[in-house]
Amino acid sequence: MHRPSPKRIWIWQLAVALTLFAVWWALTASKLLPPFFFGEPLKVIARVVEWFVVGDIWQHLGVTLIETLLAFLIGMVLGLAIGLWLALSVTASTLADPYIKAFNAMPRVILAPIFAVWFGLGIWSKVALGVTLVFFIIFFNVYHGVREVSPVVLANARMLGASSRQLLRHIYLPSATSWVFSSLHTAVGMAFVGAVVGEYLGAARGVGYLILQAEGAFDINTVFAGILVLTGCALMLDWGVTLVERRLLKWRPSHLS
Amino acid sequence: MSAALQFDRISVTFPPRHRNEAPWHAVADTTLGIGEGEFVSVVGPTGCGKSTLLNVAAGLLAPSVGEVRVFGDRLTELNRHAGYMFQADALLPWKTAAENVGFGLLLAGLPPSDIADQPRHWLAKVGLSHAAERYPHQLSGGMKKRVGMAQALIVDPKILLMDEPFSALDVQTRQLMENELLALWQNNRKSVLFITHDLEEAISLSDRVVVLSAGPDTHPIGEFFIDLPRPRDVAEIRLTPGFVELHERIWQVLRAEVLKGYAQTVA
Numbered sequence: 001m002h003r004p005s006p007k008r009i010w011i012w013q014l015a016v017a018l019t020l021f022a023v024w025w026a027l028t029a030s031k032l033l034p035p036f037f038f039g040e041p042l043k044v045i046a047r048v049v050e051w052f053v054v055g056d057i058w059q060h061l062g063v064t065l066i067e068t069l070l071a072f073l074i075g076m077v078l079g080l081a082i083g084l085w086l087a088l089s090v091t092a093s094t095l096a097d098p099y100i101k102a103f104n105a106m107p108r109v110i111l112a113p114i115f116a117v118w119f120g121l122g123i124w125s126k127v128a129l130g131v132t133l134v135f136f137i138i139f140f141n142v143y144h145g146v147r148e149v150s151p152v153v154l155a156n157a158r159m160l161g162a163s164s165r166q167l168l169r170h171i172y173l174p175s176a177t178s179w180v181f182s183s184l185h186t187a188v189g190m191a192f193v194g195a196v197v198g199e200y201l202g203a204a205r206g207v208g209y210l211i212l213q214a215e216g217a218f219d220i221n222t223v224f225a226g227i228l229v230l231t232g233c234a235l236m237l238d239w240g241v242t243l244v245e246r247r248l249l250k251w252r253p254s255h256l257s
Numbered sequence: 258m259s260a261a262l263q264f265d266r267i268s269v270t271f272p273p274r275h276r277n278e279a280p281w282h283a284v285a286d287t288t289l290g291i292g293e294g295e296f297v298s299v300v301g302p303t304g305c306g307k308s309t310l311l312n313v314a315a316g317l318l319a320p321s322v323g324e325v326r327v328f329g330d331r332l333t334e335l336n337r338h339a340g341y342m343f344q345a346d347a348l349l350p351w352k353t354a355a356e357n358v359g360f361g362l363l364l365a366g367l368p369p370s371d372i373a374d375q376p377r378h379w380l381a382k383v384g385l386s387h388a389a390e391r392y393p394h395q396l397s398g399g400m401k402k403r404v405g406m407a408q409a410l411i412v413d414p415k416i417l418l419m420d421e422p423f424s425a426l427d428v429q430t431r432q433l434m435e436n437e438l439l440a441l442w443q444n445n446r447k448s449v450l451f452i453t454h455d456l457e458e459a460i461s462l463s464d465r466v467v468v469l470s471a472g473p474d475t476h477p478i479g480e481f482f483i484d485l486p487r488p489r490d491v492a493e494i495r496l497t498p499g500f501v502e503l504h505e506r507i508w509q510v511l512r513a514e515v516l517k518g519y520a521q522t523v524a
Binding site: 150152153155156157158159160161162163166170171174175178250251252253 | 317337339340341345348349350351352353361363364393408409412
């Protein structure tokens with residue numbers, strides 16, 4: 001099959017975005033869609049530009065990003081520690097199994113109001129929500145990573161004289177982290193979701209809060225502007241994860257290279 | 258003199274996997290000794306419990322009945338005198354070739370300078386100096402086996418356990434690896450227990466070939482001393498009359514077992 005060159009495809013991808021914007025503009029400008037509900041793309045872009053030029057957005061964006069980062073880091077450390085523990089201890093994992101399943105099945109976004117009561121309206125209630133989302137992704141991947149260690153590799157390390165601590169350090173941990181890194185995109189995305197949803201449900205700062213405020217004032221253009229900024233932000237986070245991944249997983253066969 | 262490795266009336270029984278299955282008697286009443294510096298090959302039909310025997314020798318698996326003695330001492334945990342070369346891929350995929358070779362030294366707590374130098378030396382010995390920084394997925398099957406060989410030998414085990422290490426390689430690579438193994442062994446004679454289903458490989462490498470019966474209840478049914486001169490070239494020795502005659506004699510014993518084993522896998 002003929003594949004366009006990377007440079008070409010980039011142009012085409014941009015063209016798709018511009019077309020979508022043009023259609024949006026045409027529909028709302030011609031009043032086929034009521035601008036009051038669907039916004040006006042030019043005003044949306046003007047609002048985004050204004051945010052960055054005046055600098056209003058930075059403190060909100062900063063808060064959202066700090067919440068995302070903290071949720072991700074805390075969720076990752078907890079998921080790694082508890083995942084390793086449960087995967088290596090049969091007693092602990094049998095005991096915890098129903099609770100892990102129940103807690104994972106629960107729609108955890110519903111915990112946001114409780115976290116708001118517990119941790120206040122500052123960043124920590126959002127971090128807590130993000131942690132509950134990130135934790136399970138990391139946890140299940142660590143669990144699989146440990147369970148999927150090749151028995152031959154394990155036997156080999158033992159024959160070469162590895163103690164149980166050395167097995168953890170040189171076999172289980174690298175295997176678990178490779179699984180964790182493969183889920184990094186989802187985990188960072190979830191941390192971001194936790195932060196924004198938390199802000200949306202009650203906060204004094206953050207992009208989620210900004211969107212909520214605009215909705216209260218029926219300012220649909222600002223809502224769309226907020227969504228646009230969030231999307232851009234999520235794309236940049238994802239790109240950052242890809243960079244980290246490439247560095248840390250260079251030992252893994254890649255179908256890209 | 259006590260043997261380097263001595264199986265003393267070993268039986269290994271695996272519990273049934275399902276309730277209405279019978280337990281599997283993999284190995285029954287096996288007595289076998291490997292002298293110091295002796296190269297012993299064990300041949301038998303596929304699935305006859307050869308690997309089970311090796312795992313017992315490594316201490317990875319405890320025999321149901323009987324005992325294993327290593328230099329006269331009863332084996333109760335992992336065999337600390339033994340290095341193991343596996344049939345399957347056993348390299349750590351997240352470590353480079355050099356790191357894999359040096360892994361045993363790292364585990365033993367050697368200073369970093371040794372862990373840097375010795376693997377390089379060993380990689381040179383197996384002809385892989387150029388591939389030190391490559392990860393296992395960037396190595397060919399033969400290269401992986403070389404790294405595995407260096408990894409097992411760098412810690413200088415007195416006993417070397419080998420589980421069909423070259424069975425996944427093509428014939429040419431395989432003969433190269435066999436010659437390399439012989440060259441390394443010639444310089445530093447370890448006691449080797451070599452498991453294979455390939456009779457030619459067994460004869461060309463060994464001092465002694467032991468034939469196992471088909472499973473279940475696998476046990477030795479024949480023992481042959483290989484008095485071919487050393488050093489040997491595995492490709493050339495196959496053409497000598499002595500080799501052909503030994504092959505003929507051992508095959509007489511092995512053939513019936515291979516047919517039995519084959520009948521079982523088909524059934």
